[in-house]
Amino acid sequence: MGATNSTSKRRLSKRFHNNNFLINDSYDRFSNNIPSSKRRISSESTISSHSTNSFDRCTELIKTFGSRKYFNRDHVKDIFPTDNDELKRLELTHIWNKELWEGQSFFLPVDEVFSRNAKVLDIGCGTGIWSLDMARKYPNCHFTGFDIVDNFPLELKQSNVDFALGNILEGLPYDDNTFDLVFMRNMKGCLSQKDYNKCLQEIIRVSSRWILILDSDIILIDGGPLANQLREEVLDELMKNYDINMMPSSIIRKCLEDNNQLSDIHFEDKQCPIGEWGGRLGTLYLEILKWATKNLYHSVSTLYSEEEYNLKVDEAFEELNHYNGYDMVFRICAKKNVEKRKSLKKIVRNT
């Protein structure tokens, strides 16, 4: 665990407390905008109509475990459930993420694409909430959500947003250099360490300009003994059984830095407080993290019975709320050198 930087924590604490109001305010407002009755949940998705996958029936893709729905791990690595409860967690995560990055979840050099008629691809778009949000903000741009299941809200689609179904690990159904920006957020629970390179290669292939990745490293700095122990057990189990690394920043950075088609790689990370000491953002993040940990049960069920696990999570998060712990979120953007390669070809042809 890293050492506490008390000055920066004090600064964080002050800033986050300025914005301290009830978390349910904006969550309820947001949820009211997209009622769950207007959403297709995964098990109701129309997979076969535009599938590019080798599995065309939902029954092969999704399995039921107790009252929850999960991906069939023979096909999809995702460790989280794929049902309404998880979609609500993703919506809350979007609200928190947006506030954490102060409404600018894209990186500054990337924002030049939004001033033109850019084409943007959102990998593993989930509820489509980022694309829908951005499509409202930038009506001149076109956003495509891509996911292995269709959870796009049916009635709220805007004319500058569409959705495509497919498995990133089986390749993206687009030509090289199709999109000005390819964006991927919070996919660390869906990609094994081995798969990152394959996934990022595809993202780079279909981008003509920028790629942007947003995620977090689950480090729990200064998190307290119960939370630290639970974190270690859960993360070890995910690594051992699924090759899933819940601290993916260094893997992603390395894949991007090793790719000779990319330049201008920018990395930025940010502390995100966990618990009441971090005001509204800290309280939101505590709730999201606890919800995510509980939703992981199916993927770590060899550790404890469900009852024992839920009790452990409750105790660990109760304790965590009284510590000044924090995690790290990060964003990485990189520019693809399409022009350079074109001019290189020209030079070769002319000589």
Ligand SMILES: C[S@@+](CC[C@H](N)C(=O)[O-])C[C@H]1O[C@@H](n2cnc3c(N)ncnc32)[C@H](O)[C@@H]1O
């Ligand atoms: C944790 S959610 C993130 C959703 C969204 N990016 C966000 O930030 O709100 C992960 C999403 O990736 C999708 N997914 C998982 N494995 C995938 C794959 N191999 N190809 C495409 N989508 C995948 C899941 O269906 C889920 O919607």
